Amino acid sequence: AEAYPKVKRNSNFKVLDSADLKYFQSILSEDEIIESQSSEELASFNQDWMKKYRGQSNLILLPKSTDKVSKILKYCNDNKLAVVPQGGNTDLVGASVPVFDEIILSLRNMNKVRGFDPVSGTFKCDAGVIMRDAHQFLRDNDHIFPLDLPSRNNCQVGGVVSTNAGGLNFLRYGSLHGNVLGLEVVLPNGEIISNIDALRKDNTGYDLKQLFIGAEGTIGVITGVSIVAAAKPKALNAVFIGINNFDTVQKLFVKAKGELSEILSAFEFMDRGSIECTIEYLKGLPFPLKNQHDFYVLIETSGSNKKHDDEKLNSFLSSAIDSKLVSEGMMAKDKADYDRIWTWRKSVATACNSYGGMYKYDMSLQLKDLYSVCDAVTKRLDEAGLIGDEPKPVFKSVGYGHVGDGNIHLNIAVREFTKQIENLLEPFVYEYIASKKGSISAEHGVGFHKKGHLHYSRSDIEIRFMKDIKHHYDPNGILNPYKYI
Ligand code: MLT
Ligand code: ZN
Known part of the structure; x- marks a missing residue:
């Protein structure tokens, strides 16, 4: 089976012509329209952040008011012109770029x-x-x-x-x-x-x-x-912690909820591979810990009284070390430390994307199962002989994410995209998630990537209702076509 859906351009949609362009020029000023076959700017609107999906739109409209958006959509609906709304185009599932020649409606100029x-x-x-x-x-x-x-x-x-x-x-x-x-x-x-x-x-x-x-x-x-x-919290703090296994990550989470309670504002985790990728990517940035561990946790507190919060965090950390939940930890001394600690977490996706590209999954699971999907996928790629040093196509398969929300991000950092990798990953990942009653999208959405896969997380009746809603609001199907619905 093909991993990614193959689609054909819907011939009900009109192909943009000079009369359409004239209309848009009549309601928009020059800086609200980009149209040219060659401009680099056009390419940046057509391609997603991961450089995995690329549309062929020749027209970007960047209206400055809601009224103009309304005129544009009415015209497109009356004339069956397909439209992709676009914000910052940082999405991770191919939702914000066109698939064919859809007009891109950028909200960039509505910025007040x-x-x-x-x-x-x-x-x-x-x-x-x-x-x-x-x-x-x-x-x-x-x-x-x-x-x-x-x-x-x-x-x-x-x-x-x-x-x-x-x-x-x-x-x-x-x-x-x-x-x-x-x-x-x-x-x-x-x-x-x-x-x-x-x-x-x-x-x-x-x-x-x-x-x-x-x-x-x-x-x-x-x-x-x-x-x-x-x-705004008046006191912010963060600790970076090394831990031996995912069971302990969960125990530490329970302890953090109990002891840091109202000041706990993030509980994030990264596995060894995430940090290995990031160390290589952030060359030179001193790593907060002395040793490497199988898991790392970033705990953030936000409160109103620095002394109170620091005391709480300190006593939490020393009792976690005493009870052997934590192998090693580093607490931020100042704002620069705090930012550095966060850099290690925030850079994982960019690091994974820097070796050629990445396959990316974003899933919800019960906490006890959260990391198991990463183990299962890594084992599968390893058994197929695909992970390792060059010339193997997969650099690393890593897991990290939001423990507090039961949300794991699985990044397969690759040197190249291949059908063999794709076929090993899909539908395996989705079937695995469905077998654990998880969600195939915790927070990144469905977009083009997970088109046709909603049934792994949604029942037939839910999908039918979604289609009814789509049809009710958008009977001509002009808005963000070819995506999940
Ligand atoms: C994050 O948690 O860092 C974002 O969801 C992006 C990502 O998947 O890396
Ligand atoms: Zn996330």
């Missing part, structure tokens, strides 16, 4: 903060605000954006909401399904549906905004977001 209420913590912004800028704005106002990701310098607020990204502090601040208060969304027919002024509580019937969170732009385009920002 709309308002902030320091009393309730409600933050409102355009969809195209870069997450880093949302963090900066809120920090200046003594708050934080309730989500952080390694791609924060490029990803956009609307994009992370569209894909329901989880991130590094999910354990503390929870899901976007809880933090998003309201959305402004343009439907394929151009209608604007907005509850962006919604208050914290609103129990008047169906919560329609939830449908757009995680829909990956398949039923509407998010143009504005209202979200609850948390108060």
Whole structure:
């Protein structure tokens, strides 16, 4: 079986012509349109971050207002022109790039903060605000954006909401399904549906905004977001820990929840291979520990009183060392140490991608099973003689992720993409996850990569309802076609 779905261009979609272009030129200014066969910029919109998926769009529209998005979508719907909405294009499942010649609708030019209420913590912004800028704005106002990701310098607020990204502090601040208060969304027919002024509580019937969170732009385009920002923690700390096995990682997690309780804000893990890849990639950056271990854990605390938090963290760490849960640990002394510790975690994906490319899986499992999928895949690749020094095609197969959320990322760092590797990985990985009743996408979404695989995690009736919803909102199927739905 083919690992990745083969698809044909849908002939119901119109091929863009000069009349269409004229229309777009009549409603948009010059800096809201990019169209040229050769420009490098065009290529950057067509290709995903992993350089694994590449579309052939010749037209990028970058409207500056919700009204313009509405006009564009109405025209595309009336004329059956297919559209891919795009935020920062940092997604990992081929959801944000075209498959064929779909028009790319970039939210990049919608980048204004709309308002902030320091009393309730409600933050409102355009969809195209870069997450880093949302963090900066809120920090200046003594708050934080309730989500952080390694791609924060490029990803956009609307994009992370569209894909329901989880991130590094999910354990503390929870899901976007809880933090998003309201959305402004343009439907394929151009209608604007907005509850962006919604208050914290609103129990008047169906919560329609939830449908757009995680829909990956398949039923509407998010143009504005209202979200609850948390108060800025006055004290931040982090420790980097070496551990012998995954059982101990789980024991330490239970201990951290019990002893660090309200100040625990991240509990992340990396296996030996993740760190080996990252050491090679971050050449020269001093590693926080003296020895190599089978597992590493990064624990972050965020609270309001540095002395109190440090005392708690110190006594947690020394009792963990005394009870042999921890082989070695390093606690940040200052902000520079704290940032360095996080660099080791945040660089794993980029490191794995730097040897040629990577196959990437993002899964939810019960904690007791969380690491087993990585062992099973590594064994399978090893038995086929595919992992090791050159000329073997696989450099390493590594696991890391969010222990607190039961979410593992499995990266197979390869020197080249081959059908043999693909066929060993899929459907094996999905069947394994289904056998453990896990989810084939914990936080990265489904996109093009997992098209046709929803049934491993969703029942027939759930998939039927999803298709009904898609058809209801987007009867012509113009929004983000060829993807999971
Ligand atoms: C992360 O947790 O670092 C992100 O989900 C990206 C990745 O999978 O590496
Ligand atoms: Zn993640």
